[in-house]
Every structure is written in structure tokens, then in C-alpha cells.
């Protein structure tokens with residue numbers, strides 16, 4: 001699957017894992033399999049779901065997380081350099097995205113928010129497509145069917161209904177794939193998500209609700225959205241939930257496998273709350289110093305998901321200079337390719353604005369297009385026709 | 393008189409309303425500590441407290457729906473919707489509840505709710521951040537829809553909207569937030585021109601150019617450019633989109649005999665169509681040419697690299713003026 005191909009074979013292996021017959025439901029507390037200092041702790045309910053994870057797998061998860069962190073830094077730099085209009089960083093959420101993204105099967109279908117670029121990476125997205133939208137060159141970066149991932153959603157929560165509907169389709173078709181939807185803690189307040197949970201539970205459809213609780217919805221702390229743990233909300237809809245350490249890639253992977261397994265076997269929806277932290281700003285246009293305490297950031301930096309896997313590898317004697325170099329090289333190469341794709345992207349043509357509004361001809365729009373083409377032609381130099389405009 | 397930005401002008405207007413009436417409460421996402429994503433509510437929570445300036449959970453239908461309940465209880469809620477494209481989750485509450493409660497209760501219940509919506513394009517935003525949804529609301533009876541085009545109006549009209557007993561949708565042209573202008577804070581909103589009165593921006597004799605919100609500045613610039621060619625444009629800032637102050641527009645068209653209407657929203661079913669039809673009904677024998685609309689296209693708001701094509705700019709407006717005047721233009725020679 002395109003770009004992520006270096007790691008794709010591993011992803012394919014991962015999804016083969018069959019856990020115990022009865023997937024766990026809500027476990028008390030936070031499921032954690034790797035401590036912040038990199039110690040692997042055993043967990044009777046979740047370890048069986050990770051039996052196939054070899055040292056090589058761990059190294060590749062470390063690589064994936066490093067790569068998407070690098071993509072994120074590069075995109076932020078591109079924004080600062082004026083190449084992108086905006087960028088929503090995922091810094092700090094690498095484990096949540098890679099752990100879940102690598103648990104998916106190719107025929108699962110993802111409905112995400114704007115922040116899940118790491119998941120898109122796992123789906124094998126062409127890296128140029130990741131930045132296309134943020135550069136302002138297109139409304140969507142990729143063909144959803146090419147990587148089985150819908151165009152990222154900006155309207156908070158809307159995608160959760162789409163995933164639920166898609167899962168209704170899977171159920172009707174008698175297929176054994178799943179729909180997975182990603183959203184933030186803020187999204188849990190929206191009507192759409194609550195209605196999605198009603199439908200998902202009523203029809204017992206194969207959908208996984210993956211909530212990345214990164215503690216902030218722009219300036220609003222998660223406690224403003226909910227007085228109980230987000231995972232507990234799902235229970236009220238009759239949806240089993242899991243609350244996992246979102247900075248622990250193995251915990252996230254195990255939880256996602258549990259949920260996918262339940263979905264595939266007709267067990268209905270599962271809600272996963274991955275408890276993580278948004279280390280950067282909401283977007284490059286945001287100023288978190290206005291609402292966030294620097295100490296909080298420090299606390300979370302100590303729980304960093306990438307250094308945590310590195311520490312685990314180190315304990316196992318796997319974090320060799322060679323591995324580190326190899327991972328750095330891969331990350332650099334991916335970032336370079338994304339930068340090149342971004343900066344060499346051709347500008348769209350003026351009349352492209354009329355494309356794809358309808359799938360069949362529309363006489364009103366054809367007329368507008370014809371008139372606008374004449375308007376542009378009435379300028380000797382068409383560029384002159386829109387000089388600085390509509391900014392004026 | 394003070395020089396201030398558009399955003400600041402609204403901020404000081406909100407501040408005055410909060411000071412003058414304890415029943416005024418502000419509700420919205422990120423409006424507290426952050427001061428709103430555009431900083432329009434900057435500092436207000438600090439000064440008026442969390443019960444008057446309420447950071448709400450992320451739920452637009454709930455924001456407007458609870459404003460309805462607050463209004464039942466005698467409050468005057470001022471709601472901020474973060475961006476135009478996020479008004480739709482609240483659409484049902486606005487058109488089914490806010491707009492109709494006064495009518496349904498035969499006047500017993502008042503809905504003095506102000507809904508602030510940063511709208512329009514031109515700032516290079518991603519999708520859902522540049523829409524012009526005003527026509528959905530001008531089509532709904534029971535709502536007042538206003539928009540402002542300069543800091544002074546922004547300052548005064550927000551206060552008028554808040555003290556109005558009807559629900560008001562207050563559209564803020566976000567690409568003008570940082571524009572500066574003189575604001576006389578001593579203007580009394582009760583004696584200032586009412587918010588539903590249009591304003592003649594520039595006097596002219598050859599053609600009437602109707603604009604509102606972000607395009608008023610563009611229209612004014614077009615009038616200045618046209619003057620160099622000896623064309624005299626009368627620019628009218630509608631200010632109120634529902635109801636429209638047709639008296640002002642009619643008086644102008646009777647004088648000029650020609651009408652151009654411009655807006656960022658798509659053409660079909662847009663406010664320009666309504667103005668053109670109403671003026672044709674009222675001024676048919678005064679018109680020397682068919683009214684002309686210069687608008688956004690009937691397309692979803694395009695990605696930012698192409699938004700300058702969608703948005704009516706100065707040259708497209710002048711081309712429309714040429715059409716109204718029968719001067720050579722991009723459509724010369726075309727029929728129908």
C-alpha cells in the first residue's frame with residue numbers, strides 16, 4: 001500500500017493475531033503495558049493479544065512513530081515557511097495513531113478527524129497527499145477507496161456517524177471487516193457522536209470508536225466536556241469500552257485488536273479511550289500559552305510515547321546505533337519526499353473550481369463556468385484578472 | 393474617537409452590553425481563557441466571570457438550544473459560533489426554535505438571542521471555514537439577519553442586536569477583523585441609525601452597487617476606481633439582510649436606473665436574487681437595464697488556492713458595472 005510499504009508487511013502480520021475467545025470489556029484503571037521508563041509490564045487480559053509481537057515488530061513500531069513525528073515536524077516547518085496554510089500537529093499522539101493504525105486490516109475502513117496523519121501513514125497514503133489539503137491545493141488529499149480511509153473530517157464528530165453507517169453496510173453485506181472512527185475528547189460532546197453511539201448499539205454494528213483523549217479541545221480542557229471518564233460514557237449507550245494509556249503503543253494495539261475482534265465476530269461496537277496528550281498547539285494558528293500551564297506539558301513530556309518505546313528497546317538491548325541510524329534515515333527520507341511533493345505541487349487551474357460539483361452536467365453551473373472563462377479571457381494576462389483578489 | 397480593529401470594536405461593544413445589562417451572557421467554544429479563536433471576546437471572562445462569559449462544551453446545537461432556555465428565563469444570550477461552517481449543527485435550533493417561538497407563543501416568549509457568526513472567505517482557510525450561509529437564515533421568518541462592514545458599525549450594531557427583543561444573527565466578516573478604523577465609543581446605540589437601515593457609502597449617479605459585509609470595502613474601492621473612468625457609482629451597504637431596507641435601495645435605483653448586487657455567497661437562491669427581484673418589482677419603469685449579480689459561483693467554497701477566483705473582486709465587480717451600463721464587458725456579444 002504505497003508509501004508505508006516498508007512497514008506494511010509487518011502490519012499485515014499483526015492483524016492475524018487471534019486473542020482469547022472472550023475479548024475483555026472495561027477493565028478498571030488505565031491499561032498500560034509499557035511504563036514511562038520503558039519497562040514491559042504483563043497484563044493477563046491483554047498480553048494474549050500481543051503474542052505475535054516480535055522484537056522486529058517492536059523496532060518497526062519505533063520506526064513508524066519516529067517517522068510520523070518527523071513528518072509532523074517537517075509539516076510544521078513547511079507551514080512556518082509559508083508552504084502550507086495550516087497544520088494540525090499530532091506531536092505526542094504517535095502511539096495512539098501507530099498502535100491502532102497498525103492493528104487494522106487493509107479491508108477495514110477508517111473515518112478520522114484532521115489530526116490522524118499517522119493513521120493515514122499506516123494506510124499507506126502518498127505523502128504528498130497528506131499536505132495537499134493543508135497547502136490549499138485541493139479539498140481532499142486522496143481517493144478514500146485507494147487506502148480505505150475517508151477524507152479527514154473537520155466538522156467535529158460528523159465522521160462517527162459515517163463510520164457507523166459504513167459498519168451497517170458491512171453487517172448487511174455479511175463481511176467480516178470493521179469500520180473505525182477517530183475523534184477527540186471534545187467531539188464526545190457533539191450530538192453526532194452521541195447519535196452514532198445510539199445507532200451503533202441499537203444495530204450492534206462492527207464499528208470501533210477510537211477516542212484520542214489528548215486533554216484539550218483547542219483551549220478547553222477535557223473536564224469541561226465530561227464529568228466522568230470518557231470511556232464510561234459509552235457504557236451508558238450499551239457499548240463496551242476500554243481505557244488505555246494512549247502513549248503506550250502496545251496497550252493501544254492490544255485494545256484496538258480486542259475491539260476489532262469483537263466487531264469481526266458480530267460482537268458489535270467498542271469504544272476505546274486512548275489517554276494521551278497534545279504536546280503542541282491545536283494547529284499552527286493556535287497559541288496554547290494563553291490557556292495551558294507549562295508544568296502540565298512537562299509532566300506529559302515525561303510520558304512521551306516515542307522515547308518510551310526507545311527505552312523498551314534499550315532495555316531489551318535492541319536500541320543499537322545501527323537501528324537508530326536506520327530509523328533516522330527512514331524518517332529523513334520520508335520527510336524529504338513529503339517536502340519535495342509539497343513544494344513541487346502544481347497550482348490548480350482557475351476553472352478547476354467548477355469541477356466535480358455534480359456528477360452530471362448542470363446547466364446553471366456550465367453557464368457560470370462559460371462566463372467566467374470569458375471573463376478571464378478578457379484580460380490579456382489572466383493572472384491580472386485576479387491580482388491580489390479576493391483579498392481586497 | 394479611537395482607532396481600533398474590527399475585532400476590538402466588537403469586543404468593546406460586547407463589554408458595554410455586559411456592563412449595562414446583567415442579563416447579558418456570552419456562550420461559545422473557546423471564548424473564555426483563549427478569548428475566542430479570533431480574540432473577539434478577549435479579556436471578557438476575566439472581567440465578568442465564568443457565569444457571564446461561558447466556555448461551553450463542543451456542541452453547537454446545545455449552545456443555541458440552551459440559549460433558548462436562558463431566554464425563556466429572561467436572559468439575553470450572545471452566542472459565538474466559531475466559524476460559519478459550524479452553524480449547521482445548530483441549524484435546527486435556530487430555524488425551528490429560535491425563529492418561531494415568539495410567533496408560536498403569540499408574543500408571550502421573547503427570544504432576544506444574538507448569534508455571532510464569523511463568515512466569508514479570503515483568509516486562506518481549510519474547508520468549512522469560509523462559508524456565506526446568510527441566505528438560509530434570511531429565508532427563515534422570525535430571524536433578523538445583520539452584517540457589518542466597518543469598526544464603527546461593528547461596535548454599535550452588536551449593542552443594538554443584543555438589546556433587540558428579536559433573535560439576531562450577527563455576521564462578522566472575518567477577513568476584515570484586523571482592519572482598523574475610527575470608533576466613537578460614545579455613540580448611543582439607541583439613537584444611532586437603527587441596525588436595519590441601509591447606509592449610502594458613496595454617492596453616485598450612474599449605477600447603484602449594493603454590497604454587504606466583507607464586500608463593502610471592495611465595492612467602495614471599485615467605486616473609486618470607476619470614478620477615474622468617469623463612472624459614478626452609488627455604493628449601498630445593506631447592513632440588514634433581513635429585513636432589507638428597500639427604501640434606501642429604491643431611492644438610489646430611481647436616481648441611477650441601474651442595479652448591481654454583489655455577495656460572496658453563491659448566486660442561485662442568494663440574497664442578490666431577492667434584491668434584484670424586489671427592485672425589479674418596485675422600480676421596473678425606472679430601470680434602464682436588467683439588474684446584474686456579481687457573486688460567488690454555485691459551488692462548494694473552493695480550496696484556498698482558488699478562492700480568489702470564487703470571490704467577487706474589484707475587477708469582476710467593475711465588469712458587472714459595465715454590463716449594467718451597457719459598456720463593453722466580458723460577456724459582450726452574448727445573448728441571454
Ligand SMILES: Cc1ncc(C[n+]2csc(CCOP(=O)(O)OP(=O)(O)O)c2C)c(N)n1
Nearest residue numbers: 115154155156184185186187216217218478
Ligand atoms: C462542528 C465544529 N465545531 C467547532 C469546530 C472548531 N474546532 C476545530 S477543532 C476543535 C477542537 C476539537 O477538539 P477535540 O475533539 O478534542 O479534538 P482534537 O483537536 O483535540 O484532536 C474545534 C472546537 C469544528 N471544526 N467543528
